[in-house]
Amino acid sequence: MVKQLVFGVHLPVMGFDRNSDNRNRGKEKSHSREQILSIAKRIESLGYDSLSVNDHIVFRTSWLDSLCTLSAVAAVTDRIKLGTSIVNIVVRNPVVCAKSLAAIDILSSGRLFAAGVGPGSHKGDYDVCGIPFEQRWSRFNEALEILSKLWNNRERDGDYDDDNNNIKSSAPTCIDYNGKYYQLEKISIEPKPFQKPHPPIFIGTWGSSEAGLRRVAKYGDGWMASAYNITPDKFKEKWKILLSYRQALGKDTQSFENSVVSMFGYIDNDRNRVHRMAKHILSPALGRPAEELENLLLFGSADHCLEKIRALSEAGVKRIHFWPISDYLEQIEIFRNEIVPHY
Numbered sequence: 124m125v126k127q128l129v130f131g132v133h134l135p136v137m138g139f140d141r142n143s144d145n146r147n148r149g150k151e152k153s154h155s156r157e158q159i160l161s162i163a164k165r166i167e168s169l170g171y172d173s174l175s176v177n178d179h180i181v182f183r184t185s186w187l188d189s190l191c192t193l194s195a196v197a198a199v200t201d202r203i204k205l206g207t208s209i210v211n212i213v214v215r216n217p218v219v220c221a222k223s224l225a226a227i228d229i230l231s232s233g234r235l236f237a238a239g240v241g242p243g244s245h246k247g248d249y250d251v252c253g254i255p256f257e258q259r260w261s262r263f264n265e266a267l268e269i270l271s272k273l274w275n276n277r278e279r280d281g282d283y284d285d286d287n288n289n290i291k292s293s294a295p296t297c298i299d300y301n302g303k304y305y306q307l308e309k310i311s312i313e314p315k316p317f318q319k320p321h322p323p324i325f326i327g328t329w330g331s332s333e334a335g336l337r338r339v340a341k342y343g344d345g346w347m348a349s350a351y352n353i354t355p356d357k358f359k360e361k362w363k364i365l366l367s368y369r370q371a372l373g374k375d376t377q378s379f380e381n382s383v384v385s386m387f388g389y390i391d392n393d394r395n396r397v398h399r400m401a402k403h404i405l406s407p408a409l410g411r412p413a414e415e416l417e418n419l420l421l422f423g424s425a426d427h428c429l430e431k432i433r434a435l436s437e438a439g440v441k442r443i444h445f446w447p448i449s450d451y452l453e454q455i456e457i458f459r460n461e462i463v464p465h466y
Contacts, residue, residue, distance in 0.1 A: 128436050128466040131173035132166050132455055133208065133385070133446035134159065136192055138185030139404050154187050156195075163196035165452060166203060169459045173204035173236055175444055177385065178211050180248045184408050190223050197231040204236035208347055208384040208444060209327035211243040213259055214252040217266035218310065221273045225316040233317035237382065239347045240270065241327030258304070260334075265302040267326070267342045272298045273312045274321035325382065329353060336361060340368035345380030350443075351387065351411065351419050358383070359438035382442040383435060388421025389448055390428055390457050397422050404448050421445065425461040432462065 138154060166174050174196065176189040193205055205227065212220040220240070228235040242263035243249075249256040276296050300307040316322055323344035328335040329352040339346045346365060348358060366376045389400040401422050402413040409416065421428040432443065447454030 128432070128440070129172045129442040130458070130463050130466070131175060131204075131206070131382075131442060131444040132171050132458075133444050134162065134166075134174055134176050134192060134196065135447075135451050136176050136187040136189060137182070137408070138187075139408060139448050154185060159187070159192060160196065160199050162451065163200055163203075166455060167200045169455065170463075171203060171455075171459065172442075173206055173444070175206040175208035175237070175239070175384065176210075177208055178215075178243070179245055180211075180214060181251055182245060182247065183410065190227070193227055194230065197227055197234070200231075200234075203234070205231055205234050206237035206325075207239045208237065208382070209239040209241040209243075209325070211248060212240045212266045212270060213242045213262045214248050214254060217269040217305070218273065218307070218312070220266075221270050221312050224322065225274070225312060225314065228316040228318055228322050229314060231317075233322075235316070235318070235322040237325040237345060237347070237380075238270075238322045239325040239327055239382075239384070240267070241347070242266075262304050264338065265300075265305050267324075267338070268302070269298075269300055269305060269307065270324065271342055272300065273310070274316060274324075276311065323380065325380070327384075333364075336365050337368055340365055340372060340374065343379075345382065347382050347384050348440075350383050350385050351409065351416060353383070354419065355434040355438040355440075358435065358440060362439045380441060381439070382444065383440050384444045385446060386421055386443050387416070387446045387448055388428065388454075389450075390421060390423070390425055390454060390461070392424045394423070400449055408448075425457065429462060429465060432466075436466075 163174060176193050178189040179186045189207060189210055193207065197205060210220060224235065224238045242259040246256045249259065276298050297309040297311045298307060299309065324342065325345040325347045326339045326343040327347040328339055329349055362381060366379065369376045369379055387405055389397055391397050398417065401417045405416055406413040421431060435443065445458050
């Protein structure tokens with residue numbers, strides 16, 4: 124019996140069109156209202172579990188704003204789950220993100236399956252926002268605490284009105300926070316998210332440090348691992364450590380989730396074409412060697428990609444989010460028809 128896996132898709136907020144293969148140049152219009160909304164509807168109609176958006180302020184390629192995009196697709200879909208994978212709550216500010224993500228959860232009637240958060244790894248995002256890049260992890264620790272406090276801080280019961288024998292309306296409780304980077308006094312985010320107590324908080328990390336895994340165990344409802352920064356063997360090792368940290372904290376391990384995101388790829392039997400896709404589109408976009416990306420990600424025939432997915436599943440991965448780098452609609456159909464049925 125093949126282990127159950129859940130599959131989602133990344134929305135194409137990243138502009139690969141700049142390096143597009145000649146055969147496809149001009150065929151796929153990038154970053155238009157029609158493109159994004161029609162793709163979201165198609166993902167839902169194909170029966171995928173979820174769709175997600177990644178986040179950058181500036182990057183090597185064009186990049187459609189993540190939270191605005193997720194809000195737009197929430198309005199034109201009905202069933203599919205939505206997520207951020209991840210949103211940078213340091214450069215965007217944790218209070219603003221708590222407010223925005225709560226709104227998306229409300230407007231989607233509780234379909235925000237993952238409030239995926241992280242500090243990001245792109246120095247350019249910090250430079251344009253005036254935040255020192257070297258402070259990203261210490262700031263992220265405080266940002267996580269603030270997000271958790273704001274979302275777990277529910278309304279207090281209303282006071283009793285002796286004169287009219289009525290309960291006065293409930294009032295929001297406020298939080299104070301006195302950190303090194305953030306100072307808050309009597310702050311409340313209203314309205315709260317649709318889900319109670321809040322949407323699951325997934326924390327993105329490459330899994331390379333003990334401190335990072337302890338942070339996920341303490342504050343997260345799930346772990347988001349980057350597909351092009353981890354192997355199946357490394358995932359298995361880090362997942363076991365992460366669960367042991369959760370157990371030591373007295374936190375539930377059975378419901379704790381994980382997801383491998385940014386699973387870029389191109390599924391095709393033509394090996395030369397697949398190599399060109401990795402070399403000329405993804406490699407310059409990420410600044411990583413094409414051969415390394417081909418080995419880690421879903422490049423190759425459907426059978427070859429199934430072998431990679433099987434290894435991840437056996438390592439304990441519960442969810443994979445696919446991100447085609449070209450021929451987007453065709454690729455999500457191939458993935459749905461040739462990969463998903465095996466699970």
